Amino acid sequence: MALNSIRIGSSAFALAAALAATAVSAQTTPSNDTTTPSSQAPANVGPAVTDSADLGTIVVTANKRAENVQNVPLAVSVLAPTQLKAAGVTQFSDLGRVSPSLVIRTAEQPVNSNVSLRGVGTFAFGIGVESSVAVLVDEVPLAFAARAFTDLPDVQRIEVLRGPQSTLYGKSASAGLINIITQDPTSTFHAKANALATSDREYGGNVSLSGPMGEDLGYVVSGSYSNWDGNVKNLFNGKRVNGHEAGNFRGKIRWTPDANLKITLSGNYLNGNTTVGRPFTHMSPTALLRNTAGLTEAVVMPGVVVSPDNTDVSNNFNSRTKYQGYGGYLRGELGLGDMTLTSITSYDHFHQTDYLDQDDTSYSGALGNNNQVGEFKEHMVTQEVRLQSPAEKPFRYTIGAYYADVNFARPFVRGPAFSAANWYATIESRQIAGFAQVDWTFLPKLTLTGGVRVQNEKVDYTYQDNLAVAPARSFFSGGAQKTAPTWKVSLRYQITDNLMAFGTYATGYKGQTYDLTTGFNANRAAAGPIRPEKSRDKEVGVRWQSTDHRLTANVTLFSTHYTDLQAQTIETLADGTSNFRLTNVGGLTTKGVEVETSARIGQDVNLRGSVTYLDAKYSSYPVAQCYPLQTAATGCVTTASPTFQNLTGTRAVQAPKWKFQVGADYAPSLTDTLKGVVQVDWQYQSSLFFTPRDPETIQPAYSIVNVGIGVRAADRRWEVIGFVNNLLDKQYYGSLVNTAGNFGNQIATQAVLPRDFHRYGGVRLAFNF
Template sequence: MALSVFRIGSSVAALGAALCAAPLLAAAPDQVAPTDPAGTPAPAVGPAAPEPATIGDIVVTANKRAENVQKVPLAVSVLSPAQLQTSGATQFQDLGRVSPSLVVRPAEQPVNSNVSLRGVGTFAFGIGVESSVAVLVDEVPLAFSARAFTDLPDVERIEVLRGPQSTLYGKSASAGLINIITRNPTDTFRLHANAMATTDSEYGANFSASGPISDTVGYVVSAAYSKWDGNVKNLFNGKDTNGREAFNTRAKIRWEPTSDISLTLSGNYVNGNTTVARPFVNVSPTALFRNTAGLTLPVVMPGVTISRSNQNISNNLDSRTRYEGYGGNFRAEIGLGEMTLTSITSYDNFHLYDYLDQDDTSYSGTLGNNNQIGEFKEHMVTQEVRLQSPASKPFRYTVGVYYADVNFARPFVRGPYFSLANWNATSESRQIAGFAQADWEFLPQLTATGGVRVQNEKVEYTYRDNLAVAPAPSFFSGNAEDTAVTWKASLRYEVTPDLMFFGTYATGYKGQTYDLTTGFNANRAAAGPIKPERSRDMELGARMQFFERRLTANLTLFNTDYDNLQAQSIETLADGTSNYRLTNVGGLNTKGIELETTARLGSDLNLTGSVTYLDAKYTSFPVAQCYPLQTVATGCVAAVPATPTTPAVPAYQNLTGTRAVQAPEWKFAFSADYSPSLGGNLKGIAQLNWQYQSDVQYAARDPELFQAGYHIVNIGLGVRDADRRWEIVGFINNLFDQQYFPALVNTAGNFGNQIATQAILPRDFRRYGGVRLALNF
């Protein structure tokens, strides 16, 4: 693929200015090797990592072995707990604040939330539809991204790998992955404790204790609790909503009977709930609920004033979710001479109940009280075994096998007055894969990397429509099987120990599936599974460090093509009829530039910054669903009724050449941490975090689902012990009180096809303050 694929037009000039300024504006404590308060390098997950030699070394396990991130020919961001705190990120959905290529769009419940990298994600509600961005905890994949949508306690670091990662991580990482690394047992007793309280009644606390039980056995145990009532008021019953409550706990026991054997058993448990609110932010004054005379807004939503700053709803059902999950894994690392054999066995179980006031009103008449109630049930078993050669050899390799069995179930009911649904569905996916990756330094400082994965997957489903009547069948089942090969190749040249260039070509794969949602019928069953989505990615990068590694600048250019893109569209079925569903719509191209810089300016000032320019467009999407209220003048091709010889053609729009949804053109984050001496053993704390995102479309071309560009500034002031054994920080998040929406919903169909737009409000929709306390011993 020629370098011309990276021509991005005049915007490169704009980014050029950012490249020149970024080293002055950027860098951070998260780019220094992760350490505990005493300054000892934190243990890495996976094979033992060498201790960082100098300032600026960061150990990652992106290639399933411990490596200095500056030597890895991948686009990897490393997020530390300190950086998360400075940015105000306490939940998984906040990670987009500190990783500019990452966007997390919330929904009315976590399972419907979406994670995207470089403008690529999965926008679907089916239980068998996997994400394009994999989420792992300690290298163990989560079946549901929703499993991660809670607090981030006991985090040592978070690695965000951008671009297809299917060769080492499988079919759920076609756009990238997020690997959350938690703390490991330590050789001496360590205690970390944190507490937080805010001016708008958020409270949280967590702790992590680790140490030795004997000379060969160590432990770590952690727990976290958080509660926030929310920032939306339900005028129907006076309750606060759009909040959350969660309890997490995790424990690990590590036994090292000999120097060549390490056995780690870990377990986790989570229990929580969320309250759901979708305030109306724009409604036509003449809109009528269900287009029924007399059902005006004051009648169905008494007391609610519609505006872009509205924080009130009127619902006669408490929309909410409650969830519980538990699991664990057993990790064995065995030295076989110079080789290391690693086995990871995991089990996970997750159960979520969701309740939604589907009409979003408090009207109690015949058309009101339309609600939906459902469950998500998941359990997963995985097994990975891999063999690795020593990292110090010119030729080093990793070979392994992987097995996963994932089961989902979804009972769902909606009604009783409109949009009726009552069904039960199950989905199972069984995957077997073998993978290998090798690095060969065939010339001094010049290393070639190659990898391949062969995976076989079988998917099965059942679907029972409890509303169907004879003669239509009410029960469907089916299965499909597919074998796929993904691979990658890269070349890197280390000009000096502090300057490396690389080029990488990788392919990605996202497995086939069935769209098990309301409306599944005989036609959908006959159409078979949705085809696998495939990607081809090319990257060029430079990894640079200067001034004794006190300044780091990492630059990546990328260009990725997606074929058989899985997205919501209109599908022509086996009998010639059409409907709306998740299907293969065509293609998407995403290309851009990513810059990440860090600087340590003396012992007191750390800066970090990152910026992404993104150009993500549909290369083929000829038949897309029209958005509500779209007309022929705005691009909706009119429907064609059926004739005796031709089937009906529903209305559609052509999105080929348009910008992808949830893909802002520009996104950056900048943080500063200044700790001047106050005399004695005290240091001051001054923290600044600035986030910017350009405009984004949440549904193609829909003007009601458009979010203009915005920026958020967070600040913190405090004091700490010079050895960081304690610190207290007062903070203000969203200092300039900027309002924005991370998700919007068009519900014009409920209001006589007149404008009716709802929003999900972010945690920092309004400015708030608080205090954080940390203890480290």
């Protein structure tokens, strides 16, 4: 099931070298691209990214200003629709396939999924705990990571910014951000439609219409629907689970009454559900549910054969989620002489109800049938105002202010057999920030960039424990407030028109919070808030692109240190007792190198490749929870109460040493109006831990190959492609969970299976008019 990591690690170096050599030696023909030349700076609001099938100048808004990505002194990956389709990316959770520094850990419910960049992410169950990686849609932040775990909208491009981005994007971007840019209105009528059907019962599609509604008014509306019943079978009722159903709608209206004013109104709505099934992949023959005599595997999970390839469960409770969300934004862009004033006002609402068979069996006796039901409710209002100088002048600046108010609520019930819980919590986070960034080309080829952000955050919470027995307290409330600065400085040297080198130093910040989960009590309340997580990042990089834009090679070296890392650990409370919770555990250092290349050979062949080497380790984590079944021989200090392990110096979770992706698109002419299409995408990831040191939660190295073959119109108005994903049928896991504690402290390991756990095929149809 796994490949040899050493052999593949060497192959990754060879791959990067081969791609670079291809970029240098490829014979090219003159390009007829009409994209913006790299020597010219785009306007403050620029055009869309060129699709990967037609390489050219790629324009991004990573610095909140439209710029050629090759001139941006940041580590930025840009993902275009063609690349996403070839890699089998249909949902947000698939993005880790095409961005090697990105790992997305799926979970039994979207709210428990986790996003990591360069080995840094936040895994927590509490409401109001920010992710280290921010997710934005059209520059509007999502307060709830689960809001992103659905079908991707009508994507124009996706920008993945690696490393701290707190100076321009705030306290939820301490490790990086993902910016999803959707399609804009067009000046003429334009229609797109895509449809998908697979051999394993997935089907769906999307439609997008755009054009003018008048001389000064334009629109774009899009809708999508997808349905997949899953790749896990529940033997209790014969239904398939681990699937999803989702519908999305998005619309924009843009009014441009004159050359100096542009107003965009956007709205969105989503509605969907997921089903849950976590097959057991490893179980001791002596394991007993709740360590009760007679409750063997065969009794509590009849028909299930536990193995690494198991795709069966036996659950007598319908584990699932239902979610609904809506929101929108009003964006205004006003020209003030040669400057631009931009205002973005947004509102977002998201509501999810989750149901889980907590014992993951079909046993219904006194010690089984334990279930949990909860809700996540979120409301967010944001306001950003910024003023920008012209992009083409030697001295350029962006100054702005930001306000956000986010409210979360979580009712939660679990039981009745064991681990009973019944509580209701709320948390409100308010942020006010001012930021500024200056770019000064003080010499013809040398540009200095400096930025600073000062933000004030205020957090208030309530927690009602409905199971507390008097005289124990049942209601808690409190709050905290903090003002914090972040900053960055960068030096960029334009060696030639096509070659740029840069160095950047930046700081990151993730806000304080409270761990509002089961077990919150007077001790936790007295302990106060979890302190902010801070980071310091150093990067150097080189960006090169040939004059005709056909060849690109980018390299980034980075080293980032995190202090007051927010993670699960043992905490000593105000009265001297200890428990396990989210708190500040110490530090983490992540360093490595990222290589991204692309080449267009002739008119028919496009190549792309990227590779990341990552060394992410805990620099300070002296008191961590022992994993289930850990002994003194494997590092658990069993003489202490509670027991603990020292993780200092060990590899961080969700941090593979090697990860790469290679893609090729060959489109030879068959006739004057028809082209063939051959697509190949190869993804590799070395081993990683889902839980520190736990041998039951190691994901071995794996390699996935996707292929597609079809035909398209020469003018790209339509295409039909048959594809096979996971061609070699290699099995891997989206997540592994050690549930030995539920089975008498005997081995019991469960998996969340990815969409392509087994090979499947299908057909993609696309129309573009």
